Amino acid sequence: MNKPDLIRLPGPRLRGRVLLLSxxxxxxxxxxxxxxxxxxxxxxxxxxxxxxxxxxxAGAGLALFVAATDFxxxxxxxxxxxxxxxxxxxxxxxxxxxxxxxxxxxxxxxxDPDGEDKVLATMGEGEYxxxxxxxxxxxxxxxxxxxxxxxxxxxxxxxxxxxxxxxPNLRVNVESVMTERKAQNRERLGSKSSFxxxxxxxxxxxxxASAAHAAGDAAAGESLxxxxxxxxxxxxxxxxxxYLLPMLKETPTMRxxxxxxxxxxxxxxFMIEITEKGGEGVGKSEIMLKYGKKLSRDEIVDIVAYIxxxx
Amino acid sequence: MDxxxxxxxxxxxxxxxxxxxxxxILAVAVLVLVLSGWLLERTxxxxxxxxxxxxxxxxxxxxxxxxxGAFASVEQAKSVEFCHSCHTAMNPYVADMxxxxxxxxxxxxSSERYIPRDPCYKCHANYGVWGEAEAKFRGFAHLYxxxxxxxxxxxxxxxxxxxxxxxxxxxxxxxxxxxFLESGQGVHRMIADNLLELDDDTGAPVTSCxxxxxxxxxxxxxxxxxxxxxxxxx
Numbered sequence: 433m434n435k436p437d438l439i440r441l442p443g444p445r446l447r448g449r450v451l452l453l454s455x456x457x458x459x460x461x462x463x464x465x466x467x468x469x470x471x472x473x474x475x476x477x478x479x480x481x482x483x484x485x486x487x488x489x490a491g492a493g494l495a496l497f498v499a500a501t502d503f504x505x506x507x508x509x510x511x512x513x514x515x516x517x518x519x520x521x522x523x524x525x526x527x528x529x530x531x532x533x534x535x536x537x538x539x540x541x542x543x544d545p546d547g548e549d550k551v552l553a554t555m556g557e558g559e560y561x562x563x564x565x566x567x568x569x570x571x572x573x574x575x576x577x578x579x580x581x582x583x584x585x586x587x588x589x590x591x592x593x594x595x596x597x598x599x600p601n602l603r604v605n606v607e608s609v610m611t612e613r614k615a616q617n618r619e620r621l622g623s624k625s626s627f628x629x630x631x632x633x634x635x636x637x638x639x640x641a642s643a644a645h646a647a648g649d650a651a652a653g654e655s656l657x658x659x660x661x662x663x664x665x666x667x668x669x670x671x672x673x674x675y676l677l678p679m680l681k682e683t684p685t686m687r688x689x690x691x692x693x694x695x696x697x698x699x700x701x702f703m704i705e706i707t708e709k710g711g712e713g714v715g716k717s718e719i720m721l722k723y724g725k726k727l728s729r730d731e732i733v734d735i736v737a738y739i740x741x742x743x
Numbered sequence: 744m745d746x747x748x749x750x751x752x753x754x755x756x757x758x759x760x761x762x763x764x765x766x767x768i769l770a771v772a773v774l775v776l777v778l779s780g781w782l783l784e785r786t787x788x789x790x791x792x793x794x795x796x797x798x799x800x801x802x803x804x805x806x807x808x809x810x811x812g813a814f815a816s817v818e819q820a821k822s823v824e825f826c827h828s829c830h831t832a833m834n835p836y837v838a839d840m841x842x843x844x845x846x847x848x849x850x851x852x853s854s855e856r857y858i859p860r861d862p863c864y865k866c867h868a869n870y871g872v873w874g875e876a877e878a879k880f881r882g883f884a885h886l887y888x889x890x891x892x893x894x895x896x897x898x899x900x901x902x903x904x905x906x907x908x909x910x911x912x913x914x915x916x917x918x919x920x921x922x923f924l925e926s927g928q929g930v931h932r933m934i935a936d937n938l939l940e941l942d943d944d945t946g947a948p949v950t951s952c953x954x955x956x957x958x959x960x961x962x963x964x965x966x967x968x969x970x971x972x973x974x975x976x977x
Contacts, residue, residue: 458773458777458800458801461805462770462774463774465766468816469763469767469770469812469819470763470767472822473828474825474828474829475828477819477825480812480816488808491805492801492805492806495797502794
């Protein structure tokens with residue numbers, strides 16, 4: 433798989449240093465300006481014109497650089513690097529980014545002002561954190577620190593929710609992993625569970641794009657149905673109300689598979705055939721795609737069993 | 744010698760003053776915004792407000808501060824106060840000009856308030872850090888001498904103009920006046936009409952105004968006491 437083209441943004445240490453430099457330069461320039469316009473001597477004037485102006489240009493430039501990277505950070509998906517020991521975010525910070533670990537390890541720490549800080553969990557490759565961000569600008573509930581050098585993908589809430597809303601395929605994937613994740617989280621953090629955690633499962637699932645499935649006819653069919661995006665047209669419950677339909681040039685008439693009479697007269701063989709060969713292959717609407725290459729005969733049989741079970 | 748100074752040293756235009764007020768206010772605003780934004784940022788409570796304060800204080804305001812500051816500075820660099828700031832070098836000229844009993848050309852112009860603002864600059868208009876390129880170099884040359892504390896800068900040696908004084912600035916003010924053109928036994932009109940030859944060696948008009956109206960300033964050797972004018976309230 434190709435590595436996605438992500439912007440690599442400066443980590444917090446570099447950002448802090450650049451911002452510090454910018455602040456010092458601007459403060460210097462402000463003092464020089466004050467002195468220069470009020471004293472009117474050759475020395476202060478030259479200092480202002482030479483040092484002060486340069487400081488403003490450099491300082492404002494650096495501040496703009498920081499602002500631009502901050503903007504990119506909250507607007508998109510970017511790659512971030514943290515050195516071992518660096519804090520990714522602190523308890524109480526306002527956050528709107530979800531992080532997925534590409535390599536390295538982090539620990540989540542509950543900071544207790546009166547007592548000992550408590551390590552809640554450690555997380556590694558493929559795992560995610562910062563999920564509360566998906567809820568709202570809620571403050572971070574724990575401090576997360578890099579245990580080792582850390583490469584992560586930071587995803588903005590806006591990005592994630594857009595993806596989530598427009599890619600039912602992803603949503604379905606995500607939801608199938610969600611239950612699993614939820615149970616895990618509950619175990620890890622005691623009995624607490626939240627919408628944020630549910631959605632976080634989604635991020636992880638979306639990025640890892642892997643969902644494990646148990647065998648079983650209709651049940652296996654269901655996850656295949658969702659994984660392969662049938663729901664984009666046929667809808668999440670097979671009602672024929674997928675989100676893609678209104679976007680098509682001509683809206684096809686879809687059967688509502690939850691209607692007991694909908695599939696009357698259609699044999700399993702036909703249903704398997706149309707899934708394999710597509711609508712075109714059996715003289716039906718070409719909007720129904722062919723899945724013969726993507727799905728094995730057995731998998732299609734499972735899906736058909738699932739479709740039948742919807743009635 | 745009567746040293747009461749009637750012409751305030753600070754004679755910058757009100758426009759320049761406005762510029763320096765605005766620049767000062769902006770500079771204070773920048774200081775307040777950056778420092779308080781910095782503090783707020785550290786408390787980690789209101790980071791959105793802190794970010795806005797820092798953004799304003801680090802980008803937009805400093806740029807305006809710089810523009811107004813540069814404008815004000817350039818205007819102020821024309822003031823007598825500014826010339827006077829290189830005390831040892833420029834003091835004899837300032838002191839003489841402000842001396843009401845002096846009969847030098849500069850003093851006459853100043854004491855009679857012929858040139859109400861920035862008299863040094865008006866007569867040395869092509870002088871100045873932000874003048875034409877050539878004048879700029881001269882400005883830096885003066886700064887350089889001053890920084891190196893050369894004998895001229897220390898007021899030990901007579902300063903000489905780098906080039907013979909051209910009549911340009913004088914004519915700038917005078918050539919339009921009918922009384923000027925008609926006086927001076929016809930010489931004024933000839934000078935104004937460029938009818939007089941230039942010196943082959945120096946390129947200066949053979950008939951510099953100073954031939955009949957000099958000297959502009961006293962020579963260092965003629966200054967017996969060092970006159971240190973008090974800084975007037977401006």
